Amino acid sequence: MAEEWDSKPVPSGRIARLGAFGRLAGGVAGGVLAEGARRLAEGERPKLRELLLTPANVGRVADQLSQLRGAAMKLGQMVSMDAGELLPPELAQLLARLRERAHQMPPAQLQRVLAAEWGPDWRRRFAHFGASPIAAASIGQVHKATTPDGRVLAIKVQYPGVRESIDADVDNVATLLRVSGLLPRELDVAPLLEEAKRQLHEEADYAREAAQMRAYADLLGADPAYVVPRPDDQFTTPRVLAMNFVDGVSIDSLAEAPQPVRDRTMTALIALVLRELFDFGLMQTDPNFANYRFQPETGALVLLDFGAARAVPPSVSAGYRALLAAGLAGDGDAAREASVAAGFLSPAAATRHRATIDRMIEVILGELGRPGAFDFGDRAFVGVLRDQGASVAADRASWHLPPADLLFVQRKISGTAMLAARLKARVEVRAMVERVVGALAPETSGA
Secondary structure, three states, rough: OOOOOEEEOOOOOOHHHHHHHHHHHHHHHHHHHHHHHHHOOOOOOOHHHHHHOHHHHHHHHHEEEEEEEEHHHHHHHHHHHHHHHHHHHHHHHHHHHHHHHHHEHHHEEEHHHHHHHHHOOHHHHOOOEEOOOOEEEEEEEEEEEOOOOEEOOOOOOOOHHHHHHHHHHHOOOOOOOOHOOOOOOOOOOOOHHHHHHHHHHHOOOOOHHHHHHHHHHHOOOOOOEEEOOEOOOOOOOOOOOEOOOOOOEEEEHHOOOOHHHHHOOHHHHHHHHHHHHHOOOOEEEOOOOOEEEEEEEOOOEEEEEOHHHHHEHHHHHHHHHHHHHHHHOOOOOHHHHHHHHHOOOOOHHHHHHHHHHHHHHHHHHHHHOOOOEEEEEOOHHHHHHHHHHHHHHHOOHHHOOOOOHHHHHHHHHHHHHHHHHHHHHEEEEHHHHHHHOOOOOOOHHHH
């Protein structure tokens, strides 16, 4: 059964979207003044950050960004997947709401978009076209359709104005984060913002995504563990992506599945990430849970949404290989040096906070060195790392932004770990890494 979606038009013009950000800023400012006045009347002296991140303001930001969709909503989702449990609770709540939001275009707006892409008589090309979307996301919404010759298609329709608004939306969201104090002023994020704009422009090019979908289908071949849809050239345009409809259930639904099912599914997904990183040289870097479906009858993973697929530079693969090899060997010094060489750590942080970083590495190596399957449901070590890292994060002189290529790859790895934690999967991660990296730890190599 199709889900019920809220119907709100997407502001498509630059002036309309700028006005939406202006209203958002005004609403947040009004909320700050009202809450500040209330707390002062009660004898409190609240900090600005506390006033900005009230539940009311969190709601305002989530509501407005979810209506804007496009890059505004996408960036919020990206940050929530990247930072995971390390975010302030208020921001985590805001971004979680963004992941859950689902608005659809009103029918009149959908009609205008499809008429512009396919012509005014486009409905005659289908035996059936579902009026309500079966999925809605930040850049587009998906409809199910049947052609006169019986082909069942999933058709992703891009929201109007999304492509044209990417640059301004990214800048506006960055400004909101800076004003809130959640994006440190000392951190030079300009290179990352430019890379985010470039990737979002690529994600908004559905002809490019169709090519990436074919590339993945060819790379995976007949592997029964994965299913990749095939694009349909007859209906695909730069703003409409048509593909054969592939059935499956939400990956989240596996949270109640038997343990072996969860373990096999996450083993297949982690194996895919390792192949992307070390074999394919190509990675789908958006780990949104909605990009995966599961087929109970076959146990196969359905892979969706290839707009964020990007090349993995050899230097990034080599950096991860060195880091994983050090981890397998239990060599803390080599792991720290590999982290700096790859760009995870700045030399300043490694020098100024060496003892703390070494303790964090020791925790990670201890987890990696445990015999048997890695239990992603056991999250105790995450809190330890968060506590250890607090002093490093508080030292502004040590702040460091890793290279964009590294960040996008790590985003996929972190998001995959989050899904494994959601499913409480147990996976033989160490054995998988040993096979891929080709480096055995001393205790298993006979040394």
